[in-house]
Amino acid sequence: MKIAVDAMGGDNAPKAIVEGVMMAAKEYNDIEFLLYGKEDSIRKYLTDETNITIIHTDEKIASDDDPVRAVRRKKNASMVLAAQAVKDKEADALFSAGNTGALLTAGLLIIGRIKGIDRPGLLVSLPVIGTENGTFNLMDVGANADTKPENIHQYAILGSYYAQFVRGIKNPKVGLLNNGTEENKGNDVTKRAYQLLANNADINFIGNVEARELLSGAADVVVTDGFTGNAVLKTIEGTAMSMMKLIKNAVYENGTKAKLGGLLLKDSFSNMKDVMDYSKHGGAVLFGVKAPVVKTHGSTEKDAVYHTIKQIHEMLESHVIDDLVHYFEAKETLAE
CATH class of the missing domain: 3.40.718.10 (Isopropylmalate Dehydrogenase)
Known part of the structure; x- marks a missing residue:
């Protein structure tokens, strides 16, 4: 399974994000992490690059950016690129500690909601x-x-x-x-x-x-x-x-x-x-979109990042999104 990580989101990024990913990577060798953000800043906190890929970008969405405008205009922002990877099936889930409104917007506009969920x-x-x-x-x-x-x-x-x-x-x-x-x-x-x-x-x-x-x-x-x-x-x-x-x-x-x-x-x-x-x-799960999109607190530290990744692992392992898609598709068919 692959998790797209907005490494630049949050007050303590990228340090807390990368250190939390390192903790999770030691426990879950079945996860590949795609870290989106400034490569030099991310690599400074990496202790092991096993199952980790860095996708460099200098652009990020700030906490005070307008959510919709930022997602639409900052095409190379770390959060946007991570969401696009999920949409393109290059990753299975999206994790960020960044701008909540922007993450909700990225989840809805880029990844998309499950058919039947308003x-x-x-x-x-x-x-x-x-x-x-x-x-x-x-x-x-x-x-x-x-x-x-x-x-x-x-x-x-x-x-x-x-x-x-x-x-x-x-x-x-x-x-x-x-x-x-x-x-x-x-x-x-x-x-x-x-x-x-x-x-x-x-x-x-x-x-x-x-x-x-x-x-x-x-x-x-x-x-x-x-x-x-x-x-x-x-x-x-x-x-x-x-x-x-x-x-x-x-x-x-x-x-x-x-x-x-x-x-x-x-x-x-x-x-x-x-x-x-x-x-x-x-973290908080944006539930009802086509893949797990999970947000943790902006001031989060490495332990909270670890626990959130653990949560995402459980979601992916349970195939809960697939079951939801089948459930609502069946309801839509009956309604027709």
Whole structure:
């Protein structure tokens, strides 16, 4: 399998990207990495070139570039060339830590969406508290701010496939994020989405779930519109960071006894931080396009790059995209 990597995307590129690729390359000898970017800068961090090819380009898409204009005008940008390689079947997946809007645009305009899917969405894996390595999937987390009930319905199908094929969950539970668990809760979009989900025998829909239930594992897959999903994702991330800061301040500002207690609990605090670090579960997948397109945080370090590549490997190994294509093609045939 081949992964096209935008080596110049992200705040810490190319160092963090290349070092993360090096970590993954040591573990997965069945992956060939195509690194797109400035060759001299990339080669500086390479320790082994086995299964690695550098495709040189001086052009890249900056974090403040207009996404659509950048993808259309910067034809030789590292992200654009990597996306084109996937479209041309020279690579099987695209990975970037760069401009999120540009990556979404490249995924849609260059790689293209699966026939039958109106709007691909961003899917992330988040931790379930109280379980060892337990996660759930949330979709959409920002690809589409304005979402129709039909889009949320498709997110449920996409998320179910991901949970089943990539995570290995048989008959995954799907919940609709809402402001109450009752069927009649929510706005017009969520009420109509509820009916679509309830009437689809292909998914295991368990009804509405509230935001406070997410980290408790109320569902394996939770679907919502992109605006709400993005706000929830950033709230979870911000709360985790604030809690760690609060604990740290409590330890350092309450005398010797608190500091001694903090020292004794140092390992526990470290474990807590690891549990809340969703980057360890991979990146955000633009799900619904013809190949895996995966985005990790712009400020990502090498460990997060490694975990994201591990996630892409699992997606490619499971053939989840192929199964989705067959599913929606069958639906389209029946509709005709």
